[in-house]
Amino acid sequence: MGKAPCCDKHGVRRGAWTPEEDQALADYINKHGHGSWRTLPKHAGLLRCGKSCRLRWINYLRPGIKRGPFTNEEETTIIQLHAMLGNRWAAIASQLPGRTDNEIKNYWNTHLKKRVPRSLGEKHPCLIPDRNVQSNAPSTRHMVQWESARVEAETRLSIESTLHNSGSTTETCPDYFLKLWNSDVGQSFRMIKGKEELVSQSLVSQASASSLSSAKLDESCSDVSSQVKNTQSLTKLSTTPKLEVDNMNKEQNTSREQTISSYKPKLGDDRAGSDSGNYEFLDTSDSALKHLLHMPDDIEFLGHTDNFLNLLDGRYD
DNA sequence: AAGGGAACCAACCGCGTACGA
């Protein structure tokens, strides 16, 4: 399909914007709105292509743009969101009011990239807590909850994308992760992470005890459970074969309570497994994941347990 | 003080996608 050039190269200015150009662009947009970017330069009397105008407006002139150094909180948010979303700068920027995707991208490439371990699976404290840290620290357990929800989402998306051989499901990843991020689980996770200043300060997992109450913990456990439910509604049923949907619905009624009850202790079980409860994707066996995801037993993971771990592992490659 | 390299950041480029004709 032919793609029209974004602008006529002749007679179009390039390079740094002058204050006069900025003023003309801002004045025009403030007065008329940007409308069609393609025709805007002509109407605004600018010798720029529409694309250039759009970028200048979005990244520099738009009201509410926050300039200046990133705060520790912003740094932490970027690192955590990047761990979930990868280089989806626009999605990350949507969680940082006043910051543009371009700015975040630049900041990542120049400041943060070098500070975050290349191999997510090796060191990233967000995902692999220190094995030496007692997992009964509330913060660690909370991290487990958050990560469980996140991993669950990723697993489901991975499974569905293969089951239905549809590439479109990957589009929903950022949306879904952002929903998780903005959920109570994500919020609690951020709160604790902020307290510990895990990432922005030292990138070394402290996993220090925080003041999360047991009541809050229980609440968060049910949050995870509800996230599991929400996952099913969020992932579009239209992409799921009817038979599978029926099976899943049947399973839900009979096994949901069992699933949740068997799931909750895992989250809170301080001594579970050989890792003394330290988070290592918990039980990632197919059956456990199926159980967690309310999957019928006759649906195979087709090796996705490993696949999504590899996927996560390679996120920073 | 000057030169060279590194770091930073604004802007550009090309691709994918949504949407309307």
Place this chain on the structure above:
DNA sequence: ATCGTACGCGGTTGGTTCCCT
């Protein structure tokens, strides 16, 4: 259903500034 257009996004580039020798 197909095609053309516009837009948004992510990767990359290139100019400028900073820092070190």
